[in-house]
Amino acid sequence: MAEIIGSVKEGILEQANSAITTTNKTKVGTSELGKDAFLQLLVCQMQNQDPLNPSTDTEFVSQLATFSQLEELQNLTAATDKSQAFNLVGKDVILTTTDSNGKTTYVSGTVDFVNMSKLKAKLSVNGDLYDLDQLYTVVDNNYIIEQGRPKVPNKVNFEFDADKPSDLTFEVNLGEGETVANQVAVIINNLILDSKHVTLDGNKVTISKDILSSLPNGEYKPAVVFNDSLYTTISDQVHVKVVNSEATSMPSGDGNTESGGDNGSGDNDNSNPTEDALV
Structure with missing residues (x-):
């Protein structure tokens, strides 16, 4: 028989906590919820629902549809970020960096390549990697030449x-x-x-x-x-x-x-x- 009520530790359902922990291990350093995480949370919800007032299948389907829409939006955003990052290769850019004291400085240079780290695009500028959200300005090459x-x-x-x-x-x-x-x-x-x-x-x-x-x-x-x-x-x-x-x-x-030169001479025709x- 399936377990209806999970064990509780420090006010947190252990099964729910385990599901979230598994998700964090799957996507280290991110707060994104994937399909596996959603299914684990759904199973946990079903196992620990109130038997006297259980959730209906309609509610579960509605949650699944909402989550699917959210996942598609996340995928679209990730694809857009990748496309934008790849288009920046060879471009001159200005990036912002913030130190531990909250001081913002600006770094300028050319994007050498794009590194996909943990499914996140990073820009290589002057030998260092920067997140795409640190991008401040993209500068046209002709503009730099004209300014100089x-x-x-x-x-x-x-x-x-x-x-x-x-x-x-x-x-x-x-x-x-x-x-x-x-x-x-x-x-x-x-x-x-x-x-x-x-x-x-x-x-x-x-x-x-x-x-x-x-x-x-x-x-x-x-x-x-x-x-x-x-x-x-x-x-x-x-x-x-x-x-x-x-x-x-x-x-x-x-x-x-050229003084003393012969007008018929062709020595300087291309000068x-x-x-x-x-x-």
Whole structure:
């Protein structure tokens, strides 16, 4: 004859406690209830129900249907997490970590691979594994490249007075990461200025007053070309207005032509004058 009432220890049915313990052993470190756990709990409930007021089969079927829906939702969530994790491989991400004092720090890097640990997806970043719920931001690779490219951070409006000539100096950002530059070239009206007229000192570029004195009156927008891997060109940040100049035409760009060369020679047909000026 089946046991109707189970033994009680410290106010807990031993059979129910045994079923839950078995479940925890089956899914270590989780609070998920699987089919086996539900069946054990159902049997325990049936064995320990009040014989004077037993549960009906309809109630058991209703519980089974509810549990089945919950299990399907858990499976769907797990599948979605896996798909999301696998799609992050090769992406640049930012993750959050919290220490024992509750302080939150941010870790950035590229997802190398996804590790399925105890049916839970973990992201490998910088040699460490992180839970998917620690994900803070996914960063587009092009965004990182654009952020690291060289630039002229501030607009420059310069008036060059030929009667009181002075050098033009402005700040630049030489970039970071894979797009760092260490040289610059300046182009005015499609002519590359000779390197002796353009100097880079730290993060400051100086255009010599000697070359500016040879410009006719007018307004110019010098283009600044960096020698990073993308040869970033900034053409809308520097504006120069020349006044009181006696020059009548633009000087030849020393970096754009080769003196004494034969126009019929093909030696430099494939050369890039901008790259040559940056070498």
